[in-house]
Amino acid sequence: MAAGSVQIIAVCGPTVGAINVAGRSISCGTDANGNPLYLATLQAYVLDPSSASYIDAVAQPFDYVQAAGFWGLAFTTVITLWLVSHGAGAIVNFVRRA
Template identity: 90%
Template sequence: MVAGSVQTIAVCGPAFGAINVAGRSISCGTDVNGNPLYVTTMQAYVLDPSSAAYIDAIAQPFDYVQAAGFWGLAFTTIISLWLVSHGAGAIVNFVRRA
């Protein structure tokens, strides 16, 4: 499933690689320090609108509470299985030695 494509886009940035029209760069404002910004191009991976919901769903922050719950369940399950198998082994050894 393709989520997007690589496209050339126009952005407002420093003078490096500025787009020239009639020998002049196109100004688009200034930055915080007062340095001039010009229209430049760059390649970017642009998402397809139909896949935006999928990307947003998987880009959620890590939930430590849910992860701790899964880890606790897994740890409890492993310890329980070990205790059951240890008890079964004790019973088998008792029957074998009787």
């Protein structure tokens, strides 16, 4: 299922755009420095409103505390399994040599 679609939108920008009326670019105001802004088209990926909540949930900042908890659990599990298998190997070697 697509989260949106590619569409052509109109934006105000500092460069002379492709939208012309009678051979002249359409002005849509000025920026904070007084430079003129012109109407232009832009190809953009526009999200479907029903997918916006999913995208917002995925775009959360990385949680280092939770990642450290998962890493600690995985590291502890690996070390525990290594110690158990090392001890089992020592017992097997002891029985084999006896």
